[in-house]
Amino acid sequence: MKRNRIHYTFVLAALAGALFASGCSDSSTAKKSSSSGKGSPAERSYVAPGEKDDYYLFYSGGHSGQVFVAGIPSMRHIFTIPVFAPSPGVGYGFDDESKQMLGDYTWGDVHHPGLSKTDGLYDGRWLFVNDNANNRVARISLRDFKTKQILGPIPNSSGNHGSSFVTENSEYLLVATRFSVPLPMGRFAPVEEYADEFNGMVSGLKIDAASGDISVGWQILTPPFNWDLGSTGKGPSSGWAFWTSYNTEMAHSKLEVNASQLDRDYAAFVNWKAAAKAVAEGKATMMDGVPMLNPAEVPGVMYFVPVGKSPHGIDVDPSGRWIVASGKLQPTTTVFDFEKVLAAIAAKDFQDEFRGVPVINYDAIVEGEVPVGLGPLHTQYDGKGNGYTSLYIESAVAKWKLPPWTEAEKADLESVIQDKIQVHFNIGHLVIGGSDTRKPYGDWLVAMNKLSKGRNISTGPAQPETSQLIDITGKSMEMIYESYTDPEPHFAQILKADAINPIEVYPKEESEHSHAIWSLGESEIIREPGKVTVKMAAVRSQFGPEKIRATVGDTLVLHITNVEQTSDMIHGFAINGHNLNVIIDPGETKTVTLKLEKTGVFPFYCTNFCSALHQEMQGYLEVAPKGTPTASL
């Protein structure tokens, strides 16, 4: 006992000493604990079961034709929104409406998603995506996470890579072509005549402010450069849009070499407000039904700016003043001062002219060439005065300080590089939430890497893509987490989770489908010669009607309403052997039309698990041979 007491006293004395000591350096320990208060990387990305992420991450799905939705900080894949490719999981591409939207295409190449904006900030209404392969764009509603519209193929537009860039108040969705072809499309000219006979195009697609519907507004004819990536202006650059190009050489073969000969390629600075005005004033000529401006004939609409060799991204900073273009074959990223651009245009300070388009004097508008590292591709902003540039060749992200710079910094631009972090491997795009708005979120950066090279447990030769979550709240960047996706995210958008409030059922009272029914009792089979129309209800755990009888050769039209109004009470409808799977969300009505070509009896069943008696939710389609007396039908 006594011994214990002595120990106890000793411990107390030590504690008192420690307290006293810590009292002297109070502030320093407090600081230390607050910086470690962020927790370990695991703690920072951990979202416990039942808890929710802070942000949505909308990845483009690349040539999967889809959009992936993940949560940040967990990086968990939450959902996939099918856009350009059928998706039986959610019944996309099987009902009449989505089939019609997809047309004859079975895939698309989604590159750059763009959120709708109001006053230069995300308004949480729509997400626009492009299809590089088949020259289309699509609109997804964030009210229900469904593709609402596919527009295209856009006339006179080949290779829709340079989109989807949304203007400050979602007036336009701006598009530029990656490929050039003889125009109007369908015209033949030998590839050898590329420089003279081929053209690219910038398109302004009008977005309806109320419905979000997109329509082709106008186009601007361009030389056959390969337009790459772009962004839209704000603040001093309000009303402008920017695209980089490669192949100013106008080569048509071995582009790898032949399009990499010049030290500078042209970026296009497009005054889209002036273009819209010029079209309204009747300065356009029609090509394939679209008003088209020739920039040589309509001054003030388009300017060229020389930028570092074979650039990829050209990104407007949150203030709208600094335009940052990354030349992927140069170790620098170039910063332009848009105020100087306006001054140069006013003073006609042009160094050259290309096919009637003024080339702005580079030296008059450049603020600096920041030596970020090898293979700079794309820049994002944290809203705290820093840019983050992805470095493909270096497999890294560089953090650097935006202008205004001090004279000393200007003299040695190495000094504005703040930090660099390795990513795995070969980063393409990167995204910071709200980077293309006036107010970036500035806490997380997601690096979208092109190669995973076996960092995952092996899946054989076909490999997933990696995305890495980086904490950018500190002075140096910190790698937090990595996740994998199907091929292949290009760009992404991040949106605060509480910026939207999606519906979980389609409210019955909002239903506009003329054949919707709301109880099993209302179900109906209408027979006309050669056609059977069914108004069907789906409810736990029954279809009504359960039996449909028709004659071979009949057209069967099914209007299926999921009468449920309960969240996640989703029903499916598949007919055996008919390559058909419709998924109907609560309160939704879908229409399917099919020609009955086989006699026999075909069970139909609910494909989306709904209830304890889901398995029992089935019925029969009886297809009688021709000549069966109608009385027995």
Add this chain to the structure above:
Amino acid sequence: MTKPNQPDPAQLPWWRREARFLDRALNPLSRVLLLLVAGLFVAIAFLPLWRITLIAPQYEEGLRVSIYSYKLVGGNDGQDLVEINNLNHYIGMRTLEQGDFVEMKWMPFALGLFALIALRSAAHGRMSQVVDLFALFTYFGMFSIGLFYFRLYTYGHNLDPTAPMTIEPFTPMLIGKNQIANFVQYSFPLIGGVLMGFIPVLLFGAFWFSRKAGESKGGG
């Protein structure tokens, strides 16, 4: 202390004394309490009386039905009632429909009647009326609770034998908490039901404060 035109109760035979007591006029406090009771009856006719809540693992947020004197209201804009009926069809329970509750037609009428009687008592101010109101209300209350129990019993016992799931007939809890299959059922009074409980207290108060002849100041 008694008014000169009233005979001294002490001089009456014992079997007349009670009658005298019942004829006693109510003092202003008791009358105010009766006015309050009248007001409560009106309020109760509009306020939710009772709530049944069902909670299950996949219904963490709960399914709610609120019972009013004249209507049945499902939570979540009515959707909860639809959902409960949807689930009940698996055990063959009859759908809960407002139209089946005939009491929702006469109960508001009865509450109005009670309000009128309470007003009359406040104005007329006789002890006998307090006692009448108390007796009538006790009967009404017991009958309502009995009817509620009977409803619960009937719904839980008249299960369709051809239903997908066969479960033992049961009586959902009238007040309290109960486990039914995967659901925990809670049944508790809401504001209207609680106020209903205040009525006998107020009536007793009206009786109590005018119980002594000496305190009777009312005219009559």
